[in-house]
Structures are given as C-alpha cells and as structure tokens.
Amino acid sequence: MSIVIRDVREHELDSVLALNNAAGPAILPLDAARLRRFYTDADYFRVAERDGTLAGFLVGFSSTANHDSDNFRWFREHYPDFFYIDRIVVASRRRGGGVGRAFYADVQSHAELRYPQLACEVFLDDGNDPALLFHGSFGFREVGQHVMATTGDAPGHRAAMLLKDLCSYPWVHDTYGGHLPDVPWIAAPRAHRASAHRATGT
Template identity: 30%
Template sequence: MSTATLLRPATDADISRLVSLNNAAIPAVPDTPADDMTELLDASSLALVAIDPETPADPLGFVVALDGGEDWSGENYAWFEERGLDHLYVDRIVVGEGARGRGIGRLFYDAVFDAARTAGHDVVTCEVNLNPPNPGSMRFHGRLGFEERGQQLTKGGDVLVAKLAAEVHPTP
C-alpha cells in the first residue's frame, strides 16, 4: 500500500463506505444510516474523504463540516449556533481503524481550517465525548489548538460531550 494519502470531495458513491466507517467508530460518533449520511453530506459545506491513490474508490476516512447559520437540527451544532459564533462546525471526522497513525486526521483538519479561513470564519468548532470517554481525540484536538468552551449532556442525557473551538488564524 502506498503511504501517500490524498483528499477528495465525498460523493454519493461513497455513502456505503462512509456509513461503514462511521458505524465502526461508535460510540465516538452516532450511529448513522445511509439516508442520514446522505442528508448530512447534502447539508455540509465541506465533505472530504481520504484515499490511498492505489484504491481511490475505498475511502480510508472522512470529514463533514457545516457553516454556521445553516438550517441543521443537530443538537451539538445548535449549541454552537445558540452562542452566536462565526464558525465552521466539524460534525464528523472518522479515520478507519487500519488507516490511523498516518496523519489523516491532521490532513482533514488542515483542509477544515483552510475552508474556514477562506469563508472568513473566526473559529472551527466540534465536540468530543467525555462520557463515554475519548481521551485520544481530546489529546489530538488539544494539539490542534482546540479549547473547551463548555459541556453538554446529549442523546437524552446518555452522553457527555466537551464543546471545543479553535481560532482560525490567517495564513502565515
């Protein structure tokens, strides 16, 4: 397998693989059937997949982000919207088990911050589970400059998440 990883826009042809990647990452992300994944991609302002150039039809991971001000009903998105942030919200970022440790998460966030910068957003927002705990994701986001802005019980009180935001800095 090649060590080079490329990013490309997600397409409808990727839905089945994205659902598989997503649902293998539960409880870090919510269970998402194909119809919901399609709806999420349709609402997104940024939806990318990471691929190995030798197997471009088999995404290794994906990221989906939404601009602030969208008509999106997700409770985590709504939390940031209620605070009036000018943000690009990362709804989902998943890297498949066999592709971890290759810098794909960093590639995704480089693209997210570039998109936020281009759109003139102040911050990039996301949430990470505190209970059930996801310490690896908290460390990863901390290295990228994310800071906790609050916490929220979600999923009817079953999941506690940290609400995170990172400043979008001008291109150096």
C-alpha cells in the same frame, strides 16, 4: 503512499456509512437517509483516499446551515459565526497514520478564509484523552460542556465543546470581505461537487 483528500462521490455513500457505523461509541451512528442529507446539505463533505481505498471522511457545516445536530445548536446559541465539524471518522486500520491530521489541515484551510472560529466536540462518557490531546495539539480549547438530549432509553452523551480561533480570518475578511478570488484552491468543496454534477448531468 500519500493521502488524497477529495470531495465525496455519490456512489461512495454506502462505504462511508459502513465506515461511520463501524467507528465505535465515539461516533454517533447514521442511517442512509441522514447520510444522504449530509451529502445534500453539508458545506464540507470530503473523504481521504490511501492506496486506492477510503481511509476516512469528514463532514462540516457553516453556522448558518439548516442542521439539526444538538451540539451544533449549542454552538449556535453561544457563538455567532463559526464552522462546525460534525464528525470525522478514520478507518481503524488507518488510525495513527496521519489521516486525521490531513483532514484537519484541509478543513481549516477551507474554514479560515470564511469563518473566525472552528468548532467541534469530543464525547467524554468513556474518557477520551487521546481525542482531547489530538484537538489540543491543533489549538482547540474547551469552551463548555454539553449533555445531548436523551434518545429512547439511552442517556444523552456528555461532550466537551471545543473551539479554535482562526488567526488568518481577520486579515482575509478585512482584505477581501465576502469576495474571495476565483481560483480553484479556494473554491468551496460543494462548488466542486456542483460543477461535477452539472458536467455529468446528475
């Protein structure tokens, strides 16, 4: 069956939270309040649907977002303009089936019209060669390492900070500046969600 990438719906947040907190040590845990902030504030919050069920999700922020992630702040201290992938989670039973690649193709198509670089991190504490290889196959390169702040008794995670130059951005920026054509496939994911909220009165 095909993979459908679409905006998250508010009633799906509990399922998204369960997916996140079952993902294992490579993904930081969330509580409902923080996930709600993602739903309200993220520039990109989309889910993958396969066979009628959620197969994963991806959350992303622009470099100007009011986002409190330690790793996001590292990128903002080093780079002026980028789009940041905060997290991608794929359900365990769907891993290896193309969901991650579908997400990265979709988030890149959003980012490359608006930002010169795409940023993310991979935790290194337990070795994470599959994730590093996955990102390398998409053109990411390591631009540094960062140890996150210690929380409670737990030491901070060490992360490889990854960046990808988006080759389409210079042409788009020179041609259209900040005024992209008003066509549905270019509309930002949050714009689709806002339109849906206005239509339903929520």
